[in-house]
Amino acid sequence: MTRPVFPNIQWSGEGPRILGINPWIFDFAAFNVWSRPVGLLACLDMLRAAGASVALMDCLDRTWSDVPWPKAGKYGTGHYPKEELPLPDELFFMDRRYSRYGLPREQVKEALGALNPAPELIMVSSIMTYWYPGALDALELAAEVWPDVPRMLGGNYATLCTDHAREHARADAIMQGTMETEANWASVWNVLGQPVPPLPENAGLGLALDLYSEPRYAPILGSRGCPFTCDYCASHALYPNFTQGSPDAVYASIRQEYDRGVRDFAFYDDALLVTPDRWLWPVLDRIVHDGLDLRLHTPNAMHVRRLNKEVCGRLREAGLHTVRLGLETTDFDNRHDVKLTRREWEDGARNLLEAGFDLDDIGVYILFGLPNQNLDNVEQAIDHVRAFGFRPHLAHYTPIPGSPMFHKAVAASPHPIADEPLFQNNSIWPCVPGGFNWEDAQRWKQLMQGR
Template identity: 30%
Template structure:
């Protein structure tokens, strides 16, 4: 069969290509290919798309990250009160239309798969599907991914109008259900360990790529109050030989790749992390960890192995300076853990630019003082910071608490739960002024 697999645009007020690659869709596309199907992959967020670069040459910043092409679009009514521009990020509409026209005339598409990641990005999925329906009015469209797994009710209600079948859940099940719906056999997937066996090839990209994204483990053994990961995945890690094979396979095909990014939730939690890090040092690439790693696990030996393997981006999950907040939200870190991890990393020569800490901003139980103290603490440790604005994710403890306390409605439209819009629309947490003051404080402090 001919499958069209589409990574939709993002509609938001801010978005940046911080090594964004649609891993979930890539896995599903690889499995379809393995089953003998033909896959046409359309990533509307590919900054190096061959048609886009003819129109506008993208500028890449550090290690292949960079700005998406974007255009201001009309705001949906629910965001009218928010004084922020609303934009469509990704390949311009005209180019996408040309692509769909070409796909339609060259192939008989039998089914379309679309994946939405963040819950508040569903609107981009909707707009993409509206367009797909113009070209493929009667082709079955299937929606899956993090949004429909976290918020199935909303996804069902929103997308069924477009004749879209919505699937939730992680692993191979959603794809099996898609295949069954199409009347195809799933026997080949019985006892198939997709996480171990599928090599991400990046063959679906005919454009240049300066980085690739992989996962060596997925899920996490902690249970933080603001995080949905433990509800979605049981912690599992891919074996070291499989990870190394996957890297060799990619580098053989794309020797220009210089940056490998791990999207793991909890990169350091696997038991054989020491062995993995030793093996990773064999490849002449730079590695990056954009998700917060566990400070408690950054022992002197781990720090030394991270350095030897050539890790260039280390983000530590810190979130709050207040011991009570740390304890109540999941106890993944204390101030002493962070200080120890930083000392170990610094001893190996990691710089202030290479090490940063994620600090949560606007968590309901957090005070302005807590955020300021967290910034000061990181400044004193001489590391960089990333202020992460809190977003209540359906299903998490924080979300359920806000619903129980009456701050948000149970079936809230996820668009307004976007961390950029929250302070304009809800009464909990810090005010817009306080958030601005904190950001200015951090900026001024870090200018020196």
């Protein structure tokens, strides 16, 4: 039987051919919350704008008509197909199934093999440090299909666990940091044997979203980095500055996807509500002015203290649906993040309700599993959030190299989390005494549901 051609894998643009691969997720659980490999899409966009021809293989995208895909969830979110894998040796103690999430490996291989002409450079991205086995496998697969084509690995794993990646990845180059740095930019073109072109305008903020042939949702990226420094976050290690894009470019990207039928858009910004006049308000005003009937989502939490009446009203009017808030804890005197007083939290929560948001669409993240955390505080925070009628979500703490708190996590964890990224997986509860167990997991689940 001949398989349908993978519609995604087509060359776009003129010039040297660069294939981007977004690898599978290897984990105990994975749920698609409007996920896109935005870093890789930014790389491909700037390379194409500078004269390359690009193509994308996203192992997490539902592109192939004959791959059975679990039924879509709310607003385009949903489960991935998965295939159970043996537990990695390091995680032998876990009583949970470990899987490869995304397209079946053999079909990815087949689709890559059908790409004609072959790429001249392969770029593999990595999002979570502890998903690195997926990135290593994608590099392996690329080497099986095109043994002589150079392979580069970049993204968060390559940036935050560089030594580990150098030791384990079958790549010709491991790139640390963003692709827009002078050195990284030059090395991509050097590998291709091409003169180094100037960086295109909007580099790092433009996204090659058109590489998805049938998108169900799209990311919005209006800024990079964050002006704050919360202890548990790696934002500064990944991007030390705070850069905001132009409203025209952001709106053009939304409009392009809207005109292709996309109605669900997720913000990927770290600091969405900081100086919103720069790009967010102008973009939302145009959405309203042009009558775009879309749904906006903020899966990455918004800063509650900025949710005054005007902000809530504007977000609501433009079509914000899924609201995620970062409460982190109700122990307001001992926070690890952006300052937030009880008063600010309560005002923000009330303003959202008064603006008419649906309670079902408001979720509040509470941090669970910080080093030396008193878990009674987590219970109190859950009760507090439920008292407002909001849904509490436990955000399981992930110890991330480069985050200010990482050394505390190293000291608190029984695992060598600095040496082996698999132990950074929040599913193992790396800094909770005793680690993950089903009994406690069930208890927390019941608490969240108010039982």
